Amino acid sequence: EPEVTQTPSHQVTQMGQEVILRCVPISNHLYFYWYRQILGQKVEFLVSFYNNEISEKSEIFDDQFSVERPDGSNFTLKIRSTKLEDSAMYFCASRESLRGYTFGSGTRLTVV
Amino acid sequence: AQTVTQSQPEMSVQEAETVTLSCTYDTSESDYYLFWYKQPPSRQMILVIRQEAYKQQNATENRFSVNFQKAAKSFSLKISDSQLGDAAMYFCAYYFGSARQLTFGSGTQLTVLP
Numbered sequence: 001e002p003e004v005t006q007t008p009s010h011q012v013t014q015m016g017q018e019v020i021l022r023c024v025p026i027s028n029h030l031y032f033y034w035y036r037q038i039l040g041q042k043v044e045f046l047v048s049f050y051n052n053e054i055s056e057k058s059e060i061f062d063d064q065f066s067v068e069r070p071d072g073s074n075f076t077l078k079i080r081s082t083k084l085e086d087s088a089m090y091f092c093a094s095r096e097s098l099r100g101y102t103f104g105s106g107t108r109l110t111v112v
Numbered sequence: 113a114q115t116v117t118q119s120q121p122e123m124s125v126q127e128a129e130t131v132t133l134s135c136t137y138d139t140s141e142s143d144y145y146l147f148w149y150k151q152p153p154s155r156q157m158i159l160v161i162r163q164e165a166y167k168q169q170n171a172t173e174n175r176f177s178v179n180f181q182k183a184a185k186s187f188s189l190k191i192s193d194s195q196l197g198d199a200a201m202y203f204c205a206y207y208f209g210s211a212r213q214l215t216f217g218s219g220t221q222l223t224v225l226p
Contacts, residue, residue: 041218089155103157106155
């Protein structure tokens with residue numbers, strides 16, 4: 001069964017540092033997403049990406065965040081200057097046009 | 113605004129028994145999809161079952177089934193013959209439109225008692 005792969009599984013960073021979370025979506029999927037889950041809270045949408053550009057973004061996805069598909073396989077989320085409140089589980093997901101999502105196993109980001 | 117409400121933060125069930133998790137949603141859309149996701153302690157998001165709003169027939173996947181009441185905007189999950197491995201956080205979710213971003217409920221923590 002095809003998988004969405006996320007690396008690293010856990011990242012610890014100092015406040016103010018930049019982090020890049022990496023994802024390899026399923027190869028024939030067209031839509032890519034990042035979601036965030038703060039511990040004990042619901043999963044929240046951050047951004048969707050289609051045809052090499054952002055298609056939707058939430059209020060959470062401010063200027064500190066950016067996404068990129070630098071080559072044909074990777075899909076990255078960058079947080080420019082991390083804050084303590086950015087500590088969360090970050091999920092990448094991809095989707096074919098008519099089918100449901102496939103989620104990656106997540107990256108746990110801890111900002112200290 | 114589209115919202116998904118799970119009114120049961122915690123539920124428990126005896127092994128081999130049946131449990132129903134509730135979910136309601138609010139939307140003005142006519143074409144949408146509903147999902148139940150399971151999140152075990154590993155925190156991975158695992159799709160349990162999906163339902164297309166245009167289908168009247170309730171979706172079923174082995175021991176998991178839904179009761180989809182479109183007029184009432186209700187989408188409950190029934191787990192039959194509960195197993196210890198079913199213990200997890202369960203999220204109800206919904207999407208619509210071309211971008212199809214998921215809106216999640218707050219989750220129900222299911223405990224299965226041996």
